[in-house]
Amino acid sequence: xxxxxxxxxxxxxxxxxxxxxxxxxxxxxxxxxxxxxxxxxxxxxxxxxxxxxxxxxxxxxxxxxxxxxxxxxxxxxxxxxxxxxxxxxxxxxxxxxxxxxxxxxxxxxxxxxxxxxxxxxxxxxxxxxxxxxxxxxxxxxxxxxxxxxxxxxxxxxxxxxxxxxxxxxxxxxxxxxxxxxxxxxxxxxxxxxxxxxxxxxxxxxxxxxxxxxxxxxxxxxxxxx
Numbered sequence: 682x683x684x685x686x687x688x689x690x691x692x693x694x695x696x697x698x699x700x701x702x703x704x705x706x707x708x709x710x711x712x713x714x715x716x717x718x719x720x721x722x723x724x725x726x727x728x729x730x731x732x733x734x735x736x737x738x739x740x741x742x743x744x745x746x747x748x749x750x751x752x753x754x755x756x757x758x759x760x761x762x763x764x765x766x767x768x769x770x771x772x773x774x775x776x777x778x779x780x781x782x783x784x785x786x787x788x789x790x791x792x793x794x795x796x797x798x799x800x801x802x803x804x805x806x807x808x809x810x811x812x813x814x815x816x817x818x819x820x821x822x823x824x825x826x827x828x829x830x831x832x833x834x835x836x837x838x839x840x841x842x843x844x845x846x847x848x849x850x851x852x853x854x855x856x857x858x859x860x861x862x863x864x865x866x867x868x869x870x871x872x873x874x875x876x877x878x879x880x881x882x883x884x885x886x887x888x889x890x891x892x893x894x895x896x897x898x899x900x901x902x903x904x905x906x
Contacts, residue, residue, distance in 0.1 A: 708805055708834055709743040711893050715901055716744070719801055719829050727754035727781070731799040733789050733823060734807030735759025738770025738782070745779040758799070760787035790815055794822035803832035809870035813879060816871070820883035824902065831885060833900040836870035837892065873898050 719728060728748075732741050741757045748755045761767050761784065770784040790811075794802075802823040808816055823831050871879065873890050880888050880900060888902040 706895055706897065708897070709740055709747065711897075711899055712740070712803065712805070712832060712834060713744060713747045715830070715832055715899065716748075716801065718903075721753065722800075725754070727756045728801065729799045730755055730757050730801045730803070731826065732757065732759045733802065733804040733819070734810075735761050735770060735784060736766055736806070738766075738773050738784055740805055741770075741782050742774055742777045742779050745782050746777070749779075755781065757782040759784040760789055762786065762788050789822060790818060794826035796825050797828040799826050800828050801830045801832065802827040803834070805834040806836065806866070808833055808835040808876070809838075809866050813875075816879045817882045820880060820885055824883060824885055827904065829904055831888075831900075831902040833876070833880075834897060835876070835900075836867050837896045837898050838867060838870040838872050839896060867896070876900055 716730070721728065730741075730744070735741060738759050741759050745755070745757050757779075759767075759770055759782070761770070764786050767784045767786050774782045774784070804819070804823070808819070811819060820831070820833070823833075873892070876898060877888070877890060877900075880886060880902065885900075885902040887906055888900055890898050890900045892898050
């Protein structure tokens with residue numbers, strides 16, 4: 682998935698496979714429960730939510746549907762370094778009929794985050810692609826850009842998580858890239874203790890980590906704390 686030489690068709694097949702994995706993991710439900718704590722604006726303006734490393738865009742599309750169902754005004758933006766991913770996600774949003782979701786090409790590790798431009802800045806299944814130095818840089822940028830809340834949802838490194846990823850990826854998709862990427866992602870993931878240390882280096886303290894299905898964690902930091 683991280684190989685820039687990956688051809689467009691294979692990349693999109695992998696993104697489609699990951700969409701099924703994300704649906705099975707129910708990540709949108711976990712993040713939705715955290716987002717419900719965000720305070721609406723007194724002005725009535727929509728909440729601004731940024732997803733960093735947005736991939737195929739399925740998470741933002743599902744969250745947009747939840748916000749619409751509860752009549753909470755919100756605008757969603759996804760950033761990804763891959764033009765193919767942005768184009769794929771844009772098409773998926775069009776098919777889903779969500780007009781308040783957009784996607785942009787950004788290199789978040791080499792660009793300056795806009796200070797407090799978004800109410801919520803989140804990432805899902807992105808942190809495990811980074812080493813500790815880049816992970817701290819990412820979280821620091823997310824903190825600067827968020828006026829209310831930072832959310833990080835990712836894999837937990839464990840033997841059970843590895844075999845769960847190995848089996849789940851093969852059951853849910855025929856894409857060989859996902860079959861390889863899933864277990865490798867677990868191997869490259871952080872433990873919850875390591876994630877807390879990285880958050881502390883990025884000045885996301887105090888923060889809270891909770892574990893959830895399937896072998897994932899959700900890290901939450903609020904500017905109000």
